[in-house]
Amino acid sequence: MKESDPQAPKIEFPCPNYPIKVMGDNVPHYSRVVIEIIERHAPGFDQTIIRESVSRNGRFVSLTMEITATGTAQLQAMFDDLKGTGLVKMVL
Template sequence: MSDSQAGSGQEPPKIEFPCEDYPIKVMGDSGSEFHQFVVQVMERHAPGLDTAKITVKDSRNGRFQSITFMITATGEDQLQALHQELIASPMTKMVL
């Protein structure tokens, strides 16, 4: 193992804020209600959200949906609040 793999004490790179085009992926139950909820939360926490940069993918059987947003991340507080509000919904299965 090289030093970089053997826990040489290096920290992962830090995100510099504001960070443009920061990806957030939200997975949950497929349907318009989930989509609307996620977009409303994103708009509340990331003003100026560019809806043209939203990508939606359905699962193979259509039961779940993943929605990817590219936001301008302004700080750890914003990302934490966003994650907490999204994951609080029973429709949301995962936030990455």
């Protein structure tokens, strides 16, 4: 492998403590909707350590949490469901 060849880091599944950050519109039901979707795809994740941050102007909110990632199919389905809400702008 050449040094100039960028290669994505390899993730070994299952991957405990996998960070997920979800950013979207700051509306009253945003957190509930996001948490319900995450729980559907990563049942039993620790909801006590969710970090919430509101943007400076109050228009957006981000939720950061950790899940046990079981594979790329799980992560893609979670991403698709989150984006499908119309509330989520970005998932990292």
